[in-house]
Amino acid sequence: MAKKIRVLIAKPGLDGHDRGAKVIARALRDAGMEVIYTGLRQTPRDIVEAAIQEDVDAIGLSCLSGAHMTLFPEVVKLLRQKGADEIVVAGGGIIPEDDIPKLKKAGIKAVFGPGTRLEDVVKFFEHAAGK
Amino acid sequence: MQLVDRLLKGDKRAAAKIISMIEDRDAQAQKIVSLLHHHTGNAHIIGLTGPPGAGKSTLISALVREFRSRGKRVGVIAVDPTSPFTGGALLGDRVRMTDVGVDDGVYIRSMATRGHVGGLALATYDAVKVLEAMGMDKVFVETVGAGQSEVEVANLAHTTVIVEMPGSGDSIQILKAGILEIGDVYTVNKADEGGAESMVTNLKSVLPEDREGWAPPVLTTVASEGKGVPELADRLEEHFSYLKKSGKLGEKERIRSEVELRDALTETMLEKLTTSKGGKKLYEDVLDKVVSRKLDPHTAARRLLSGKTG
Ligand SMILES: Nc1nc2c(ncn2[C@@H]2O[C@H](COP(=O)(O)OP(=O)(O)O)[C@@H](O)[C@H]2O)c(=O)[nH]1
Ligand SMILES: [Mg+2]
Numbered sequence: 001m002a003k004k005i006r007v008l009i010a011k012p013g014l015d016g017h018d019r020g021a022k023v024i025a026r027a028l029r030d031a032g033m034e035v036i037y038t039g040l041r042q043t044p045r046d047i048v049e050a051a052i053q054e055d056v057d058a059i060g061l062s063c064l065s066g067a068h069m070t071l072f073p074e075v076v077k078l079l080r081q082k083g084a085d086e087i088v089v090a091g092g093g094i095i096p097e098d099d100i101p102k103l104k105k106a107g108i109k110a111v112f113g114p115g116t117r118l119e120d121v122v123k124f125f126e127h128a129a130g131k
Numbered sequence: 132m133q134l135v136d137r138l139l140k141g142d143k144r145a146a147a148k149i150i151s152m153i154e155d156r157d158a159q160a161q162k163i164v165s166l167l168h169h170h171t172g173n174a175h176i177i178g179l180t181g182p183p184g185a186g187k188s189t190l191i192s193a194l195v196r197e198f199r200s201r202g203k204r205v206g207v208i209a210v211d212p213t214s215p216f217t218g219g220a221l222l223g224d225r226v227r228m229t230d231v232g233v234d235d236g237v238y239i240r241s242m243a244t245r246g247h248v249g250g251l252a253l254a255t256y257d258a259v260k261v262l263e264a265m266g267m268d269k270v271f272v273e274t275v276g277a278g279q280s281e282v283e284v285a286n287l288a289h290t291t292v293i294v295e296m297p298g299s300g301d302s303i304q305i306l307k308a309g310i311l312e313i314g315d316v317y318t319v320n321k322a323d324e325g326g327a328e329s330m331v332t333n334l335k336s337v338l339p340e341d342r343e344g345w346a347p348p349v350l351t352t353v354a355s356e357g358k359g360v361p362e363l364a365d366r367l368e369e370h371f372s373y374l375k376k377s378g379k380l381g382e383k384e385r386i387r388s389e390v391e392l393r394d395a396l397t398e399t400m401l402e403k404l405t406t407s408k409g410g411k412k413l414y415e416d417v418l419d420k421v422v423s424r425k426l427d428p429h430t431a432a433r434r435l436l437s438g439k440t441g
Binding site: 002003004006025026028029030031032033034035036037038039042045046049050052053054055082083084 | 143147154214217241245
């Protein structure tokens, strides 16, 4: 049996909208992946713990509150601390252009803005899992 | 094996990796599970089934908290369906378990059915062993909850909890689903919503008062507020002691072990037959004869085993 791609979709931060995250989760499921959805208001620690227990290939973070510059790098940092930095991290939400290079420097492998095509997101996660 | 050593020390990453190997049917998985067998048999396995939205995940989360406060280590496997069209799955049970997910003495794993029917995934059986071997005292298994043919969990679990909610069907539906036979403990969750009492009465009227020395209790809970959860936990403990005292635990273990042995026997025989020299061809030839009605399956099986195909 082929290895299944497992992805964790999580919403760090305090904003209460997860429509975007759910659209991504469904698109990845429809592309044949197993998507673990963990819901709203997750701390970076919650997210990293869940990612490790679920043995995911990648994490997709969605943040609309503007706190992405602290929350996204924190997830990458905690993964490193746990020795789980083979798990790829991507982020999306409302993210100003200027922040993107900084996030990438902090170890976020891809940043998806509001206009991103779902196929591109799917392709990214397939690639991230080595397919 | 290093992964196994780490698991036996309670390492969650090792558990996570091993469960993935089991799910993906990795070549090493069978060997690992064999090594774990001697380290299993001490945990209390508790299955929860019931209609979607009844509150199974929320209830497990509350039970995990309760058993943690009693000093137990707790594992959870939550199963959701795989889409038969895409092979993908959306696993959402963890949404209800965030606060317990980071506790050191807790490991939670979401699992997709990957085509298996009966409310569980095929990998659930071996994944339970992984959680036992890592030292969990209580292992909760949440079934798909599609509402029908969820009886498989009763073969896996020592204690099966049926979670209902007010207005989730009349007693006719309850009778149909076969859940009257498999439940050891019943709870009507969402008791805050009203109508719970009539559901309790309904259930009590159709449940046996005694089943070989155990009277399946019917409780009410409000999982989201933790109400009734300590009482539920008490009933689970009582059922486990009942199983031990009455010798039923041994019976259950025997049944489960026999199913496992049979599966392993079939797999081993097939592997031996089809990987031996010329075995694959012989197997295909015999299969052709069964198709063309020259041989019946039973005679064919006997011939394959004796090595003569004639
Ligand atoms: N009012 C009320 N809602 C509850 C209770 N338990 C769970 N819920 C809610 O019911 C919904 C479904 O719960 P969930 O645990 O996911 O159900 P499952 O599908 O059986 O696992 C969620 O929105 C929960 O917050 C309860 O005791 N009372
Ligand atoms: Mg659930």
